[in-house]
Amino acid sequence: MALFFRKSRDEADERAEVDPSFAVSRVSRETPAAHSGIVLPHGPRRAAYDRREDDPGANVNDEATDDAEARDPRLTLPRPSSPRVFVVANQKGGVGKTTTAVNIAAALAFGGLNVLVVDADPQGNASTALGVEHDAGTPGTYQVLLEGARIADLVQRYPHTPNLHVLPATIDLATAELELVNEPGRETRMKRALTDYITASDVDYIFVDCPPSLGLLTLNALVASTELMVPIQCEYYALEGVSQLMRTINKVKGNLNDSLELSTVVLTMFDARNNLSREVASEVRNYFPSQTLDVEIPRSVRIAEAPSYAQTVLTYQPRSAGAVAYVKAAEQIAQAAVVEKEK
Ligand SMILES: Nc1ncnc2c1ncn2[C@@H]1O[C@H](COP(=O)(O)OP(=O)(O)OP(=O)(O)O)[C@@H](O)[C@H]1O
Numbered sequence: 001m002a003l004f005f006r007k008s009r010d011e012a013d014e015r016a017e018v019d020p021s022f023a024v025s026r027v028s029r030e031t032p033a034a035h036s037g038i039v040l041p042h043g044p045r046r047a048a049y050d051r052r053e054d055d056p057g058a059n060v061n062d063e064a065t066d067d068a069e070a071r072d073p074r075l076t077l078p079r080p081s082s083p084r085v086f087v088v089a090n091q092k093g094g095v096g097k098t099t100t101a102v103n104i105a106a107a108l109a110f111g112g113l114n115v116l117v118v119d120a121d122p123q124g125n126a127s128t129a130l131g132v133e134h135d136a137g138t139p140g141t142y143q144v145l146l147e148g149a150r151i152a153d154l155v156q157r158y159p160h161t162p163n164l165h166v167l168p169a170t171i172d173l174a175t176a177e178l179e180l181v182n183e184p185g186r187e188t189r190m191k192r193a194l195t196d197y198i199t200a201s202d203v204d205y206i207f208v209d210c211p212p213s214l215g216l217l218t219l220n221a222l223v224a225s226t227e228l229m230v231p232i233q234c235e236y237y238a239l240e241g242v243s244q245l246m247r248t249i250n251k252v253k254g255n256l257n258d259s260l261e262l263s264t265v266v267l268t269m270f271d272a273r274n275n276l277s278r279e280v281a282s283e284v285r286n287y288f289p290s291q292t293l294d295v296e297i298p299r300s301v302r303i304a305e306a307p308s309y310a311q312t313v314l315t316y317q318p319r320s321a322g323a324v325a326y327v328k329a330a331e332q333i334a335q336a337a338v339v340e341k342e343k
């Protein structure tokens, strides 16, 4: 059973001796907001790890950055006063839901926070990106929703940091929507399981990665969460579907989960050289002025490649522009909780 029980100082120090990455990922609720930041992992790097000559698709946005803030190993992020549960949803496919969920989750974990990613998509992309086992038959989200299994018994650890855990999804989840239809409490099953996990663990952030639909899997995630994160791809038709998503959210709010708020919009696959990309970003910012994160996630070959190495871009190419952008996004999210508390 893998839980985020806080370790005693001695245990943690011992652990840090054998696994140096553990030392930088320990959590301090006492970290002052003003000193917060992110600890980047010392993950594997290619020798020439920025633009390669044999990589014609390499984007200028992939230039390495000298962002000192992103590399400062002394900094950690502030913990929220209570666990924050995000549903990452947009019924439009391929907009960057999974990429955003896993990379922001990893950035928060490398900042020292305890993070859980729930893969609620039968495609299992979040499980792939986080390098956890998810062959058919591997217990995960299906067993939690259909068989009442406990999340804490089924989570697996992202191999690159001790404080990021994943509830995997397998192809078995594909039939869950149909099987749930006649089950009692079909919309609230994930909520019950997450409430149990939060009580039994020391988790700070939970991200539920949804499939590109508004069916029972997404509904379970919407009911279980307090914050909605919507990734929007900076391309034509970007806002298509967002009004449908907002109607669904309002229905969920009125019926099953009053606490759900759209708190975070993430602009993904942004290409600063492209007028359309800039126009879409500006339109989204007009539409969601307070919710849209300051940083745009650049279109980046490194981000797209990382899952094929069963990694987030934070370990695959920690200094790439994509990794730095996700770190900044995570930092703004973590800081928002502190500002909110101080209001
Ligand atoms: N910033 C980026 N730069 C380049 N490629 C990206 C970026 N973000 C995501 N991608 C790629 O775009 C594709 C879709 O991304 P992703 O799987 O995260 O979207 P999704 O919304 O979760 O998709 P689905 O709706 O199928 O679940 C993937 O191949 C991913 O690697």
Ligand SMILES: [Mg+2]
Binding pocket: 097, 098, 099, 121, 125, 209, 210, 211
């Ligand atoms: Mg996805």
